[in-house]
Amino acid sequence: MRLFRSEEHVMRWSEKSGIPVGEVFSLDSLWRLAQMWFHDRLSPSWRRPTMDEAHAVFAQAGLTGSFWRLDA
């Protein structure tokens, strides 16, 4: 889960490393994801989200498709 200067850098890294490109998305999506995922981490009532809850968070951040399925 890394940051790249641009999508071209992702492609170049993939060619060099031999690791296929997974999902490329914006910092806006990442920020939405992080806010929903971590907002309650310091709460005594925090627990790991269920699979359905996790899928809902991904979807609300605009991250959909089989890549984001925990049961794929």
Place this chain on the structure above:
Amino acid sequence: MDTTSFDTSVRLAIMDGFLTGATPSVGAVASALGTDIGSVEAAFDRLAAGRAIVLTPGTRDIRMAAPFAGVPTDFRVRVGERSYYANCIWDAVGIPAMLAGAAPSADARIETECADCSAPVGLAVDAGRLTTDVPGAVVHFAVPAARWWADIVFT
């Protein structure tokens, strides 16, 4: 105190340890909670089994307590006078996201680098807004969600 409540206390003591600037050891958590080492060791094992923390194999050293990293990484997050390491870019922005509402200010500076060319990339969170000094920067997740925990350190 039942096991679940005790594990919550241990988890929160771990997070508090990270927030005050150090990767917490079993001994430090036991001391903070005024309890014995063995009870905290067992709680660490249960929290690791439940994926609330990740331990370095063969030890009870905390490798990850998301969003915090227990070892230096390429993702450094500065909040006020404090500096933390995160496990990945998701966790790096997760630190100010977590602190929002729990700290006087969750404004943060995140220092990382392009995973391709190693050029520095800076991010900032100010008043709940994330910005970057590299406007074209993008996030890349290589591993599909279903396989994240097959090798969580690589993920």
